[in-house]
Amino acid sequence: RARMPMVLTYRAVGSGTGQQEFVGNAASSGKSYNDFGAGDIPMSKAYYDGLMAATPAQAMVHLPFALGAIGIFHNVPSADLGGAAMQLDACTLAKIFSGNITTWDDPAIKAQNPNIKVPANQIIMVGHRTLGSSSTGGLAGYLDKKCKASWDKGTGGLVAWPTSAGFTAVEGSPGMQTFIKDNMYSIGYLDAGQGHDFNIPEVALTNLDGKTRNSKQSIALGGVAEAGNKGIANFPADASADWSGVDIYDMAGDSTWPIVLVSYIYVKKDQTATDPQTAAALKAFIRTILQNYDNLCQENDFTPPSTALKNLALLAADTIKYPSGMVSFEFETDTAAYTGMGANTISLKRWSFDDYERSILKAQIVDLTARVDMTAMNAPMAAAPAAVESSGGDEGLIVAIIAIIVSVVSIGVSTFALLKARGSTKGESNASATMIGAGQA
Numbered sequence: 001r002a003r004m005p006m007v008l009t010y011r012a013v014g015s016g017t018g019q020q021e022f023v024g025n026a027a028s029s030g031k032s033y034n035d036f037g038a039g040d041i042p043m044s045k046a047y048y049d050g051l052m053a054a055t056p057a058q059a060m061v062h063l064p065f066a067l068g069a070i071g072i073f074h075n076v077p078s079a080d081l082g083g084a085a086m087q088l089d090a091c092t093l094a095k096i097f098s099g100n101i102t103t104w105d106d107p108a109i110k111a112q113n114p115n116i117k118v119p120a121n122q123i124i125m126v127g128h129r130t131l132g133s134s135s136t137g138g139l140a141g142y143l144d145k146k147c148k149a150s151w152d153k154g155t156g157g158l159v160a161w162p163t164s165a166g167f168t169a170v171e172g173s174p175g176m177q178t179f180i181k182d183n184m185y186s187i188g189y190l191d192a193g194q195g196h197d198f199n200i201p202e203v204a205l206t207n208l209d210g211k212t213r214n215s216k217q218s219i220a221l222g223g224v225a226e227a228g229n230k231g232i233a234n235f236p237a238d239a240s241a242d243w244s245g246v247d248i249y250d251m252a253g254d255s256t257w258p259i260v261l262v263s264y265i266y267v268k269k270d271q272t273a274t275d276p277q278t279a280a281a282l283k284a285f286i287r288t289i290l291q292n293y294d295n296l297c298q299e300n301d302f303t304p305p306s307t308a309l310k311n312l313a314l315l316a317a318d319t320i321k322y323p324s325g326m327v328s329f330e331f332e333t334d335t336a337a338y339t340g341m342g343a344n345t346i347s348l349k350r351w352s353f354d355d356y357e358r359s360i361l362k363a364q365i366v367d368l369t370a371r372v373d374m375t376a377m378n379a380p381m382a383a384a385p386a387a388v389e390s391s392g393g394d395e396g397l398i399v400a401i402i403a404i405i406v407s408v409v410s411i412g413v414s415t416f417a418l419l420k421a422r423g424s425t426k427g428e429s430n431a432s433a434t435m436i437g438a439g440q441a
Helices: 015-023 047-052 090-097 107-112 132-146 171-184 192-198 216-218 221-228 275-288 293-299 307-317 353-378 385-390 394-430
Strands: 006-012 036-039 060-072 125-129 168-169 185-193 258-267 331-333 346-349 433-439
Touching: 006 275, 015 036, 015 047, 036 060, 036 275, 047 331, 060 192, 060 216, 060 221, 060 275, 060 307, 090 107, 090 125, 090 132, 125 132, 125 171, 132 185, 132 258, 168 171, 171 185, 171 192, 185 192, 192 216, 216 221, 221 258, 258 275, 275 293, 275 307
Parallel strands: 006 433, 036 433, 125 168, 125 185, 331 346
Antiparallel strands: 036 258, 060 185, 060 258
């Protein structure tokens, strides 16, 4: 979108590591390892107090830019649930994740799922994040708020998990996805969209108003946005204050989802010593995210903050001090002849051919996937190969042909991605690029 070449380096390392690298350590003389951090939890009190105790104090701001749901996902066969959706209240979940309920036929689970018929003493395989994680913080914060008597693990992204055989540590959201998918009778927690993408079965939760739904149903009803709107009073007016106690768990409202996290950008207020080009790119990046240009929140299955919360973030961004002489980027949102071609103009009118091609490929894959699903639904299920042969095999042939097409498209997408990655690497090595480093969830 800019004529000036720019590069943003990004590491998906979890909110805990992102905060650590933002704060720095003795090896960095207390300086950040990145130009900004990001995560789905506020800066911890210990880190915040450390920043403020430094000489000079390193004031920072929280810039909320998105809302997201944390869902509880499982791999109990549908047949074992009698075709019904699983429901679990907060206290039962607290006992499962603290190791006090260890089998799927526990009376507390059966009471809420009367149709459940699992093997006797079937062990609950619990997946949990191994490093500091905002999703862990969301789960722990919710359980601590709803059922403190059954949850003795406290709050925050690091939890002292049980070490019994039923508990497995996984690294990152991809590790949690794989664990739940690959292990029958497992349970874990994920950013809701990451569970929905793989069609992993989800546990229905009951919100403060007594409505029981899973996160997908709640999101469709605007439940994440409603939680954000109801929780606006929980946010301090001063974005540079200690926000460690801020949460919007279990807010009132008919459609609210009870485990909602707020995504923040963490930025040091004093950027006067930052390289002017990097500072200008940082300022432009912050504006792009806070203004939600191109509907980035929705594209990535997040919910934009309310107008009031967005305005709070924009006002906080205005308090950041940048280097004198820095040339800020301008934004072309509507066609601006001549000025839109400026070297320091980021244009929403400018597209690369790669972006265009990816959008077409994405649409084609979505359409093809829908066709495959429809064909699979319409094709009769055969009890044995002979039954397929006796019917002439038309449906099986159609499915096979479509499967081949999907494979070819997948190979094409993979090849395109590889070529694009090689091209990008080559471009980076030769470009005089602005570099911004970030640690995030």
